[in-house]
Amino acid sequence: MTPPRGARNHTVVADDGTLLRGWNWEPAEPRGVVIIRTPYGAWRHGDTARAWTSRGYRCVIHDVRGRHSSDGEWHPYLLECGDGRAVAEAVRAEDPGLPLVLSGGSYAAHTALEAARVVDVDGLVLLVPALGLAETAWDENGRPQLRDRIGWWHQHGRGARSLAPLTDDELAARIERTTAVGVHRAAEEWGWSQEVLSGWRRLWSAPAVDLERAYGAIRAALFLVRGDHDFFFADAARLADAWQGAVHMVDGPWGHRLAADIDDDEVRSRLRRAGGIGGVLDTWLADNGLPSERSGPVSPSASAPRERDLPVIRRTRSAFEPETGRWRYERTA
Known part of the structure; x- marks a missing residue:
């Protein structure tokens, strides 16, 4: 396959010898690393990768096992913990001095959460997360x-x-x-x-995911985006409630495809003028000592897991108001 613009091949060997493949986008001087694992075709995420590289991140996007370029058999929601650990440990070994962020939307948010169970990371950026089989099969009622x-x-x-x-x-x-x-x-x-x-x-x-049991040991800061019209809206709230680290929730008048689901052209324009979700993300990254478009170089000490000096658990929220075109910031706990 022809590499996407600005990318090179990236391969990791899973514990059972299966080859997991994807693409690597890298700025001239990486200040952090972000990993995304998706079943929807890693090569299609070039725009997302370039958004991360503009913030100084090396961005590694992999196809999950059994999908697109990765070998093995595809079994949704079953094998993401071990494969996620293999990819994260390989990438961290390639850049041992840089902070590591796991990211993804929908199914890719699930892969990020599963990897974070077994790998120390500096932050998670999750959008409209699909938490598991049962959560996708049944609504909150x-x-x-x-x-x-x-x-x-x-x-x-x-x-x-x-x-x-x-x-x-x-x-x-x-x-x-x-x-x-x-x-x-x-x-x-x-x-x-x-x-x-x-x-x-x-x-x-399938039973519902026991969120406290599955993810209660994770202390990394969480940036969590949900949408007023997303079918996983309630699941995002449950994840935030179960999270033991700091959580910043981002709410707005979108569905599962985020701004693409906003039908009103004027509301979309207001969101863009307000900096979009990306603007809120930049503030959160900087506030958590992670590279952003607003931050300078990250010192080596900032890349180490910060569990010992975690602040008091905080719950904060940014909500976009479509009528005014402004973000409202709240400290909820």
């Missing part, structure tokens, strides 16, 4: 999220490459059939392999 799950598993849940999405009519027909005969029997009529059907059954029977 226990109702099945049929439209989103049927669509996602058809497009992304089967094989190394994503397929074209279902048409609106095809998706509506599958939802109707699923409502009539159940999620398992309906899926058996869609021509899916037994392996995919096994994953589909696991989706609907």
